[in-house]
Amino acid sequence: MGGCGTGCGDGMGGPFSEGRELVEFVLMAHNGAVAKTPIPNGGLPTKCQECGESFTLETFVAKCPKCGGVHAVSPPRCDDPANIQYAGADFRLPQDW
Ligand SMILES: [Zn+2]
Numbered sequence: 001m002g003g004c005g006t007g008c009g010d011g012m013g014g015p016f017s018e019g020r021e022l023v024e025f026v027l028m029a030h031n032g033a034v035a036k037t038p039i040p041n042g043g044l045p046t047k048c049q050e051c052g053e054s055f056t057l058e059t060f061v062a063k064c065p066k067c068g069g070v071h072a073v074s075p076p077r078c079d080d081p082a083n084i085q086y087a088g089a090d091f092r093l094p095q096d097w
Pocket residue numbers: 048049050051052053064065066067068069
């Protein structure tokens with residue numbers, strides 16, 4: 001049985017998922033290599049969707065410098081800050097991430 005027709009996997013998300021699903025997808029993509037890859041052209045200016053702090057998303061997954069809220073964008077959509085997804089207030093990256 002395949003199952004690749006609607007997003008390739010069981011609840012694993014994909015580059016066009018939203019919210020936490022997208023964040024988790026980017027975190028796991030290529031064993032985590034994508035998450036820490038710098039976004040081309042110096043990153044995406046954005047506002048923390050938790051506390052409103054302005055910061056630049058410099059890697060495909062990044063934390064708000066103020067509150068630690070986790071934000072991510074997928075490589076195919078990284079040309080527009082509107083595509084940045086927020087994982088939610090109760091989602092945190094490991095300390096040593
Ligand atoms: Zn914040």
